Amino acid sequence: MAFAGLGISVLCIAGCPKVKVLKQVEKPIEKQELIEAQAAVRGITILWSEKTKNDGIRKVIEARAEEGEINAKDKTSELKIASGILYKDNKPRARFQAPFVRGNEAKRIIVASGGVTMTSIEPEGATLTARTATWDAAKDTITVEGDVRFKFQRPGDSRPFESIGPCPRAEFRTELRTYKIWN
Numbered sequence: 712m713a714f715a716g717l718g719i720s721v722l723c724i725a726g727c728p729k730v731k732v733l734k735q736v737e738k739p740i741e742k743q744e745l746i747e748a749q750a751a752v753r754g755i756t757i758l759w760s761e762k763t764k765n766d767g768i769r770k771v772i773e774a775r776a777e778e779g780e781i782n783a784k785d786k787t788s789e790l791k792i793a794s795g796i797l798y799k800d801n802k803p804r805a806r807f808q809a810p811f812v813r814g815n816e817a818k819r820i821i822v823a824s825g826g827v828t829m830t831s832i833e834p835e836g837a838t839l840t841a842r843t844a845t846w847d848a849a850k851d852t853i854t855v856e857g858d859v860r861f862k863f864q865r866p867g868d869s870r871p872f873e874s875i876g877p878c879p880r881a882e883f884r885t886e887l888r889t890y891k892i893w894n
Contacts, residue, residue, distance in 0.1 A: 753778045757788060759816060769801035771848055772821060774812065786816035797885050799851060803832045804886040807844070819848040829853070829887060837863045837887040846885070853883045861890065
């Protein structure tokens with residue numbers, strides 16, 4: 712997953728011995744070394760966005776996690792206790808929560824596991840739960856496996872309009888309205 716920038720700050724507490732002021736050395740662009748960043752942090756927020764054909768920017772996913780690891784070189788991440796929003800055509804379509812989430816920006820794949828809950832944003836009212844969910848952003852599909860349950864309850868209704876599950880496997884579109892079920 713891409714992120715706007717990776718900054719590292721070092722604080723020196725008053726009274727630190729031999730504090731030196733470092734001067735930035737400029738190198739010509741062609742002689743600069745590639746910086747490969749990898750970080751393990753707490754309190755992560757990730758925004759994965761892509762360029763559009765018209766040189767604009769569109770959101771793909773926003774994610775927050777209590778802790779995790781980000782590898783800028785490979786454009787991958789592993790998040791723990793995560794939640795976020797999936798986008799389609801720059802519009803928020805579904806929210807997710809999962810204990811573990813792995814992302815691979817190059818493959819445009821997000822895999823959530825450990826018990827996943829997804830809810831639709833537009834249209835509102837769909838709830839999907841499963842052991843694992845794999846979102847393929849390029850194909851606009853979410854493949855869910857393990858104790859799959861789905862419910863669609865229109866806002867204001869006292870009972871679900873439709874309900875499925877448990878079933879072993881299903882595939883949904885990102886907005887959680889169109890689906891296929893496998894037995």
